[in-house]
Amino acid sequence: METEPIQCITILAGHDxxxxxxxxxxxxxxxxxxxxxxxxxxxxxxxxxxxIEVFACGDTITGRTILVNNMxxxxxxxxxxxxxxIAMITQNTKCLSDLTVREFLVMHVRARGITKSDICAKTLAxxxxxxxxxxxxxxxxxGLSGGQTRSLMVADAVLISNAPVILxxxxxxxxxxxxxxxxxxxxxxxxxxxxxxxxxxxLLSDRRIVMSNGSVERVLTPNGNEREALTAISRIDAxxxxxxxxxxxxxxxxxxxxxx
Amino acid sequence: xxxxxxxxxxxxxxxxxxxxxLRSVAGSRKAAYLKIDVVRAFEDEELRAEFSIPAxxxxxxxxxxxxxxxxxxxxxxxxxxxxxxxxxxxxxAGLCLRCTPYTTQSxxxxxxxxxxxxNAPLKMAPMIALADIAVVTKTDLVSQAEKEVFREKxxxxxxGIDIVETNAIQGTGMRYxxxxxxxxxxxxxxxxxxLRGIPPLxxxxxxxxxxxxxxxxxxxxxxxxxxxxxxxxGD
Numbered sequence: 001m002e003t004e005p006i007q008c009i010t011i012l013a014g015h016d017x018x019x020x021x022x023x024x025x026x027x028x029x030x031x032x033x034x035x036x037x038x039x040x041x042x043x044x045x046x047x048x049x050x051x052i053e054v055f056a057c058g059d060t061i062t063g064r065t066i067l068v069n070n071m072x073x074x075x076x077x078x079x080x081x082x083x084x085x086i087a088m089i090t091q092n093t094k095c096l097s098d099l100t101v102r103e104f105l106v107m108h109v110r111a112r113g114i115t116k117s118d119i120c121a122k123t124l125a126x127x128x129x130x131x132x133x134x135x136x137x138x139x140x141x142x143g144l145s146g147g148q149t150r151s152l153m154v155a156d157a158v159l160i161s162n163a164p165v166i167l168x169x170x171x172x173x174x175x176x177x178x179x180x181x182x183x184x185x186x187x188x189x190x191x192x193x194x195x196x197x198x199x200x201x202x203l204l205s206d207r208r209i210v211m212s213n214g215s216v217e218r219v220l221t222p223n224g225n226e227r228e229a230l231t232a233i234s235r236i237d238a239x240x241x242x243x244x245x246x247x248x249x250x251x252x253x254x255x256x257x258x259x260x
Numbered sequence: 261x262x263x264x265x266x267x268x269x270x271x272x273x274x275x276x277x278x279x280x281x282l283r284s285v286a287g288s289r290k291a292a293y294l295k296i297d298v299v300r301a302f303e304d305e306e307l308r309a310e311f312s313i314p315a316x317x318x319x320x321x322x323x324x325x326x327x328x329x330x331x332x333x334x335x336x337x338x339x340x341x342x343x344x345x346x347x348x349x350x351x352x353a354g355l356c357l358r359c360t361p362y363t364t365q366s367x368x369x370x371x372x373x374x375x376x377x378x379n380a381p382l383k384m385a386p387m388i389a390l391a392d393i394a395v396v397t398k399t400d401l402v403s404q405a406e407k408e409v410f411r412e413k414x415x416x417x418x419x420g421i422d423i424v425e426t427n428a429i430q431g432t433g434m435r436y437x438x439x440x441x442x443x444x445x446x447x448x449x450x451x452x453x454x455l456r457g458i459p460p461l462x463x464x465x466x467x468x469x470x471x472x473x474x475x476x477x478x479x480x481x482x483x484x485x486x487x488x489x490x491x492x493x494g495d
Contacts, residue, residue, distance in 0.1 A: 054433050081407045081411060093402065094401065095405070107378075111409050157404065
């Protein structure tokens with residue numbers, strides 16, 4: 001079934017764990033938006049993105065409803081993974097089959113009926129932008145590191161699944177270049193929703209949804225007011241990255257490490 | 261009363277799916293549950309405690325568990341009626357990938373785990389072919405590519421089958437299974453319930469644990485040295 005391109009995904013409020021209505025009416029997500037979901041463990045962050053993933057219609061524990069272009073989404077969006085406009089990548093998402101990277105990508109390209117011959121190479125090249133450890137097509141999927149797997153899944157979601165909405169659950173734990181992932185997803189016009197505990201990912205997002213007791217507590221739109229903090233955090237993150245690389249390269253960090 | 265027959269290989273998540281069904285009907289319909297297993301089973305005790313429903317288990321021991329299920333189904337229907345159940349859920353042991361325990365006048369649910377490999381649906385084709393709905397579990401663990409290929413393989417076995425993808429522990433994506441359960445017709449005449457297919461059951465007396473040798477000591481389908489085909493020998 002052919003469907004309209006996705007202009008807008010809307011979350012209509014549900015209720016918290018005590019049945020109290022959430023303090024918002026609707027949250028609209030448009031192409032190119034980046035949103036982070038923050039809050040303590042158990043506050044309902046994963047339930048929030050699960051609602052989006054399954055196109056909740058008041059039938060999940062949160063009572064939320066998800067609309068696509070202001071309408072109830074067609075059944076195929078929910079039921080057929082090749083029609084679903086949403087790709088969710090969690091810390092657990094893996095390729096379980098013992099395939100090479102090439103075989104994995106070809107399998108997906110074939111399932112999607114894509115005929116562009118260079119798509120596998122392009123997907124691999126994009127994935128390699130996200131990770132410090134380069135992959136090649138003859139590596140085995142089961143031998144990839146967590147960061148490599150996550151990088152490949154994101155590139156696969158962007159280029160092969162071509163999903164307009166990407167949900168990333170704690171992407172920062174995988175050792176990938178988060179800032180590059182975010183700018184790539186933005187430049188492809190993807191709407192991205194991060195569940196995150198990471199300051200840099202949170203501040204790189206246009207909006208922050210704060211969760212508590214199973215409900216959206218508030219929605220923050222910094223509108224550039226956090227620019228100073230973002231600059232500082234980017235510097236610290238880059239600094240930590242350099243230290244990480246030194247440690248990985250087997251260096252001893254003797255003497256003062258400085259702050260950048 | 262509605263009859264649901266849940267099959268699927270071990271550890272696919274059959275009981276997690278049953279739990280979601282019980283959760284969704286709790287308060288509106290009374291359910292009864294039977295688990296068929298071989299050596300040990302705990303599901304009946306767990307579900308009875310969790311949902312306060314009548315629940316039973318039966319061990320098939322040396323007998324093929326699906327054969328056992330077929331033998332006791334009529335008695336189980338009577339038991340569930342006595343318990344005034346609106347829904348009877350029967351969960352198979354899930355041992356034999358060739359088994360197909362579904363009957364007429366029931367909803368046949370096959371539960372498959374997406375982590376079992378993309379070719380798994382082809383390996384358990386008979387279990388899928390006669391089911392009404394395939395519930396694919398643990399989809400949160402696998403890549404998008406594998407999810408899509410897994411689905412294609414199920415469709416290869418059974419082009420018209422309804423497919424539901426879920427993380428059954430969380431209960432995501434279950435609404436279509438619940439709709440299928442709700443729209444399952446009630447049993448009209450329990451006397452006319454038949455198996456949908458003929459399961460390839462190994463139920464000779466050797467399977468049942470008889471260790472003597474020679475056809476003279478066995479019943480069922482036997483074979484003599486000089487004969488060219490198998491014969492049936494009653495007891």
